Amino acid sequence: MADTVIAPAADLPIGPMGHRALGWWGMLCVIATEGAVFVYLLFSYAYLALQPHAAWLPEGPPSLTLALPNTAVLVASSFIVAWGERRIRAGATRHAWLALLGTIGLGIVFVAVQLTEWHDKTFGIATSSYGSLYFTITGFHMAHVAAGLLMLAALALWTRLGLFDSRRNAPIAIGAIYWHFVDVVWLAVFFTFYLSPRLV
């Protein structure tokens, strides 16, 4: 009987390592399912927008004055966290910590501007189906930003405490990919609410 060669496992790394960590794969699944949530939300927008209405947009297409710079703020934060992820892999713990703090700062700016936008609307969540969609979908996105901010805060703390180095840093990669996801979702929400009404 010919034996199968048993894999010589003697040089395998022990414990989670970067993108080989199970948590990384788990986060990709979370992103898939959360992405589906937004697909269904934006489907709901499209489905109701295409029904005949007397007046669909209560104020005309939403103003870009705040939303466009705010989009730039969120996109910029993605680049900063990506830089931080590269720095921790190079062992530069302090740079990674600063990058996480910078990302948190921009995230807070984004939330503040969003709240201002909410405050300035002349309609509410119960005014019409458009109002319901606007506040629910941007609210879902804000909730994801808030979740991302909590993650980044925990990561910043753990980085500051010296729990990560050039080898053990999978949580930062996991938090960063989630943050990128939140940004990409915003681009889809932004396109749907702010740009698509200008195209018709």
Added chain:
Amino acid sequence: MAVPADSRLAVLTEADEGRLATRLERLWATAPGIVGWLSTVDHKEIGKRYIVTAMLFLIAGGIEALVMRVQLAGPDQHLLTPEQYNMLFTMHGASLIFWYASPVLSGFSNYLWPLLLGSRDMAFPRLNALSYWIYLFSGLMLYAGFAVGIAPNTGWFDYVPAASRAFSPGPGIDLYAMALILLGISTTVGAINFIVTFLRTRAPGMSLNRVPILIWSTLTASAGNLLAVPAVSLAFFLLWLDRRFGTHFYDVPAGGHPLLWQHLFWMFGHPWVYAIVLPAMGMVSDALPVFCSRPLVGYTIVALATVLTMVLGFGVWVHHMFATGLPMLGMSFFSAASFVIVIPSAVAVFAWIATIAIGRPRLTVPFLYFASFIVMFVIGGVSGFMTASVPVDWQLTDTYFIVAHIHYVLIGINVFPVLGGLTFWFPKMTGRLLDERLGRYAFWLIFAGFNIAFLPMHLTGLYGMPRRIYTYGPHFGWETLNLVSTVGAFILAIGIGVFFVNILRSLRRGMPAGSNPWNAPTLEWSVSSPPPPYNFVVIPTVASRHPLWEQELDETEHRSVIRTGPALDEGRETLATTPVDADPDLVLKMPEDSLAPLLLALALTAIFVGLLASAWWSAATAAAAGLLIVFAWLWPRRSLAQVAEVSHG
């Protein structure tokens, strides 16, 4: 970067087995006592709990059905008021479709996956415990409401506007919404766990073409759930917003649309049908060949057909909406897609029939369940195929024909494989065989009762009896058929009762099973019955689809190696492998037992109960507590090798 060689990776031999087993037992065993019971993360324990809990919901839903059958046994019965009847059919559907059909399959898969894959636990053991506790609490939440008279009453698919606040002002719909969103979290967490477990923890050598069909089918169901469950959770969340905060997603005057509910619900609903039958079909694909003494015919096309069924399953949801006045062009597309989906389903049927035809069948109890499952699969499939045609559907929709169809699908394709699978794997789970004689009595009662109850229902539907009416007059000509169905339902219930009696008796008095009583080919039968907490003394290396049949089949010269391999005994450890080829990749540090999953599930449940009661501060407090638990849970730990190592200088 080279990592120093480690003694735990050394290949051990049989001589070391006893010493190693003792060491692993100490590392992996769950502590005795109530705290150990509440904190265990052992996939086998969690799997059994899933199955037992799901069976309790099966019994509850079954009793609800029997009460309804008594009401319908003759014309003009008044055992139940119309309101009570509405609650009962809603609770019956919700209990069985949501709290039984999927969780029971999660139970089997949780129990079996690491054993089939040659691993020591699921990829995320604590998440596994979390998903079970959330499942349990969501069901308790629903039934706690039912116990005090609060229950949904608009059918399990809960259409608006009947479910809107204007027509259902009570809290029953809100309860249903909250409980179902909570259950959706459990399903999603479980699905993620299955997907990552599949990708990363298969034994070395278990490449994609060597995994059992049960793995393929549960993986497919999990991927489907990952993308489909958000639709129903969202639909219910929007409904709750409409009811509680006056939003306008579903009401026409303010720009909403009731069909948005139906679209979201069935975008979820149809993939869900496949999520609750594919793993059951997978169990048959793996277990039926054991009783035919030959491998499954057409492994590759069955695996591909499984995946294809789910992919197509995302494109057929409108066939639940043919009677809503949608444009004919759109309906034609969905009708065609519904016809096409018959092809991959039929592939599996022909593969099972061929396996029986070419093999040497042993007529054991599991074989009886699996073989009769094929017959009912065909009946349920054909009645589904009929309603894929738009004009036929217009005639049959909302009649008892549809009730007959859904029961042939759900009892035929889910309950029968589950009962067969339970008979098949009971010896592995408990170390004892079920009584064969009692098992046969139970089978024939269940088989006869089921068909007596549901075969005539096709006719009841063709004679025009609408579903969900609480009673009917004597002049419609439906009395005899309904009486027959009621008698059948009670025979079915007696059969299920005998099945459970057999389980309870055999737990104590069943014949000892040994490690492989059926001479089955897959890895779970290579370990003792019941398996030790660590599953495998060493991580096996797999060389074929049938590691325990290699001698007889002699397909290649390669042999799987089960008794020698890496020991991985420095703490709870198992092996991570690469997603496609299953080459060794990492040593995984697995978490110990923990109360965190239970506490987090309690916090989540408190959030949803708070939302239901409009107790916003309680919900917020529970959310804060939940966040703290997550924070503590995820805190990087040295014992799990998540923390930067102190420099060795």
